[in-house]
Each structure stands twice: as C-alpha cells, then as structure tokens.
C-alpha cells in the first residue's frame with residue numbers, strides 16, 4: 195500500500211473544504227468498511243474499527259477516505 199506524504203494529505207483536506215463538505219468525518223470513518231466512530235479525540239492517533247477490526251493511523255485513514263471520496 196502506498197502511503198501519502200503529509201503535504202498530499204493537507205492538500206486533500208483543503209480540497210475537501212473547497213468542495214463544501216467540511217463535515218465529512220474523514221478521520222472517524224473506517225477506510226475499510228465505512229463505519230463511523232462516534233468519538234475520536236484528537237489525541238488518539240490510531241483509528242481502531244470495532245466493525246471490521248481495522249487498525250490504522252488516523253491521518254492515513256482520513257487520507258484514504260478523501261482519496262476515495
């Protein structure tokens with residue numbers, strides 16, 4: 195799997211904001227099964243999905259969601 199570089203993540207986030215859906219919960223949505231976590235404090239750096247068991251870095255997960263979106 196190819197990991198996006200930080201600059202790419204930032205530009206994707208900006209693009210998402212420009213498209214008007216700034217409420218898309220990209221960092222809380224599982225990039226594997228689409229389940230959305232109700233709470234994910236900013237200090238939590240890893241997303242662990244309780245639906246499918248995916249464990250991933252939250253920024254990486256968010257980047258994957260924005261790429262697909």
Ligand SMILES: [Zn+2]
Pocket residue numbers: 224225226227228229243244245246247248
């Ligand atoms: Zn999942």
